[in-house]
Structure formats: structure tokens, C-alpha cells
Amino acid sequence: MHEAGPAVSLVIVSYRMTRQLRRTLLSLAPPYQQLEGVGPVEVIVVDNGSNPAPTTDDLAVDGLDVRLHHWPNPTHSPVPAMNFGLSQAGAPIIAAMIDGARMATPGLIAAGVKGCALHPQAVVATYNYHLGPKPQNQSVHEGYDSAVEDALLQRIGWPDHGYRLFEIGVPEVGEGWPGPLLESNAPFMHRAMWDRVGGYDAGFVSIGGGAANPDVFRRACELPGAQLIKVAGEGTFHQIHGGTVTNALDQKALRVAGIEYRRIRGRPLALVRQRGWLFDPGTGAVTAEADSSPTATPGGVRSSRQDS
Template sequence: MARPLISIVVIAYQMRRELPRTVQSLCPPFQRGIDQSDVELIIVDNGSTEPVTLEQLSSTIERTVIINVSDADQSPAAAANQGLRQASADLVGLWIDGARLASPGVLAGALAASRMDPLAPVVTLGFHLGDKPQGVAIREGYNQRVEDELLAGIDWTKDGYRLFEICALGGSSRLGWFANIVESNALFLPARLWQQLGGLDEAFRSRGGGLVNLDLFTRALDAAGTPPITLLGEGTFHQVHGGVATNAPESPWKEFAEEYQQIKGKAYERPPYKSRYLSVLDGERLDPLLQKFR
């Protein structure tokens, strides 16, 4: 069997409702312009009381494995690194939050960007399902039942770009397509850069990893030696699941920032960079999305 073109590592915890949808969104035919044999899917369950099994997933990717972490930590860093070590493709994408659906051109776009510049980090914006960021929306009654109805109402499995009709920009991407983001929830790096970075910093031990994904993003930008490529018209869509940061009624930022200060010896700062942009969508489909989330 030929090596895959792209490996995707997905971290999950207590996501029996959300993970099957995420996996479906990462598989052809939902993912367009890519073959099933091109993809390797590595799911790392970080200590769920009832882990999802392969039989419960509608994966069309033959190379799909689930790694169950028995000595799980409340941070996903070690689990992510375990999955990253299993990846065999030259381009590796990390889904640090397995509750995030992908838009249909993410994988084809990442491969196209990698061909454009094999050294570049490829990044995506993060969106929240619902009409407001979920930290606000849940205080106003947004919940899984409401979200299920939203998803059913757009028949998202037939046209994943309709997810943009029922979402809001997440906090890390709140300034829109052409502004710098502070993290990517679908971050693609060449395998050799993952190895150079040593994956995620396992010193981040806070619930949910604290600022570990922001730290990863900053370190990847610094180490790449070439500007990142942002996928226009693509993104990830967070399903509400009680996450410790995205779905927290009160922001844990102070706790997370203090841990960052202790580990790094300095306060967290938003990374400065100039992105390049790429889209696999035609103008008729892309232009309305650029206008809506500019």
C-alpha cells in the first residue's frame, strides 16, 4: 500500500456525539478533490469513560486507527504527541479538538498549499456553530439540542459549505479572514517540522491544555522559516460539548496565562506574521464567504 499524502491526528475526549460527525467531515466524499487512499486518520482518545469505537464511525478511510490512552492527562498534549508519532505522511494535520467539523475543501486545500510551499504551515480559521461565539451563546440557551436542529436544518452532510450559514467566528479568529489568528484548530505542518518542534509542549498541564495550542502555533510560525498559508473559504466548526475553554461560562484565560508565564518565563503575546492566501473554491462560492466574515 502506497504511503498516504496526508495524515490527520484527531484528539477526542468524551465525544460520542461529536466525534462521528467530525470523522465524517474529514472523509471523502464529504472532503472534495481528494481520494480515500490519500488520507491516514489517527484518532487518539484521551481517556474517555466510553471511547468511540471504529464500528461507531462512518469512516471511508481504510487507514483509520483509534489509539486509546490509558494513563490520560487532563491536557491533550501528550495524547497529541502520541498520535503525531504514528503519522506516516509528509504532511500532517492536527485536530487538537475532535469536536470540530471540517469544511469540504480543507484537505485538498492543505495539499495544494503544501505543493505551493512544502515548508509552510497551513492554517485555517475557527468558527463556532450557532450565531454567536459559544461562550456567549450557551448563556443564552444554546445547547446540543439546538445545535442538532441547526445541523439537521441545513443537511450539512450533502453540502458542507452550508455550515457557514449557521456559524460565528471563534475568538481566536474573530478579526476575520485577513487578520492574524492566534491558533489554528486544523494546523498542517510538514512532518519534519513536527519532528523539529517535538510536537506539543507537554509542560502545559492545565485542563484542556491551557494555551498549549497557541504556543504550538507561535513556535511553528517561528520555526518554519517561510510565511504561513491561510485557506480562504475553509475552516473548522466547533460543536458544543462542554469544553473547558470554548464552552466555559467564564473565561479561564487568567489561569491559562499564568501557566504560560510559568513555563515560558514571559507573558503570552499574539504572534506577528504576514500570511499568504489560497482557496480551492471558485469565486462564485468564495466571494460571499469573504464578505460575510471579513
């Protein structure tokens, strides 16, 4: 008998974030990640020119199949490395994490798989959060750093209590479930949908990839027949690492990203306000989003999502 291939591929790009990436990988591995019924998971990490480069030993996590690639032609933008990682994915369901410093909640992968099962052209959007009291491009002005972040994670007993991340994080750029999204930092789609999207646009060459991730999310949502599915109660949490956009002390990188996006797409960068399906993976409930849907608490629906 031939060994079954992966059911889910997670593609991650990293750059000078080995410490943060180890936490990300821990948050994607069992038993932290609740993977009952999901099937085999592979993680493809493409390092985009870190010096020193991470090794397989650096990224080894029990229970997780991690394949590490060192991108031979690193650029300021992670887009080429990201597209290479997508080309290596062997599963029928693929999630992309263009920023390797984002920790997951315990049901993230299962929610992505369940969401994809709801529609053949699903765009399953998990929401984005920052660790700390404010979005990190604000909190770094007020003394937020890796030591403060370590203390917050210790306070909630992470990784033993993964859903308590919501207690020490805030929605990114004002996003909150089920409100509009600029992007998803762990979008799940069937391989055929990724093929239709065509991966990330190589035209985004600015540092950090600029708006490449919001762009791929918007283009996926705009495909004919696409069904946006907004996941409640799960998300990714950004760790501080000196990122060029997320942790920028000024707004220059954001302005450059917006200018580049307008040049490529001919329109301003904006939130995706498309109405979708609201999906609670804990209960399996799926409802059509109404025009008057209120923005819920930062964690969304979590009554059925408990730490083990």
C-alpha cells in the first residue's frame, strides 16, 4: 500500500524570524492543533534569505511534517518565495501564510478544512490579530517589545491555553469578526482555486511584498462563483519581529504599498466588503451574512471552542 499524501498543505515564508517561526510551527502541530478527522498535514517553509538561515533542527517540532527550503534568489518581496512554496504543495487544500510570525489558534486548520468542504470554490478567511494591547505599529511606540510579548504569553499559559490568545491580542487594522477584511493571513482554498487565482502577483516587488497578500485575497473573492466564508473563533496572532510593514514605526511602508497597489490594479487598496457565509466550526453552523451583521467581540463565536 502507498502512504496517503497530505490532506492539507500550509505554505509559510520566513525571513529573519527563527524564534517567532518556532512558535508558529508549535501552534500548527498536534496536540496543540486539534486535528481529529483532518488527515495528514504538511508544512512547507520557504526561507527568503535569512542570515543566519534556519536549519531543519531549528524548525523541528514533534508531530509536524516540516519541509524547509532556502530560496536561492531572495528579494525584498516574499512573493517569489511564496509562489515557489505553493508550487511544492502536495495537498488538495492549501493555506498560505506569507508571514511566518503568526501563531494560530488550536482549531485553525480544522476550521479551514471544514470551511473548504462547504463549497467547491470556497475562500475560507480566518481573521488577523496582533499580540499586545494595540496594533503593533502603534504599541511599539509605547514600549511593546519581545520581552513584553514573552511575558504576555507566559501570563496566559501559552501554549497550554491556545484560545487565551484572544485575551492578549487585538484585531488587525480595526477588523473584527464578521466585519470586512483587508486580507487573511491564513486563507484556505482548494488547489483549483489557487490555480485560478494564479498565486501571488510578481508585480508586487516592494519591501515585505507590500499589498501582495491583500491583493491575492481580493482577487480570490472576486473570482466568478467564489464563496467567501468567514470563520468565527479562530485566527492568527502576529508576533513582534521588526517586520517592514506590520511593525513599521512610521507609515512610509504602508503608503508605498498603497501606491504600488494602485499602480498595479488601478484602484485604491481597500477592505473587502463582500458578504459571505458566517461559519462557526465549533457547532458547524453556517449562516448567510446579512447587510446589518454586527461586528462581534474580537474572538467572534467561541462558546464551543475550548482549550483542552
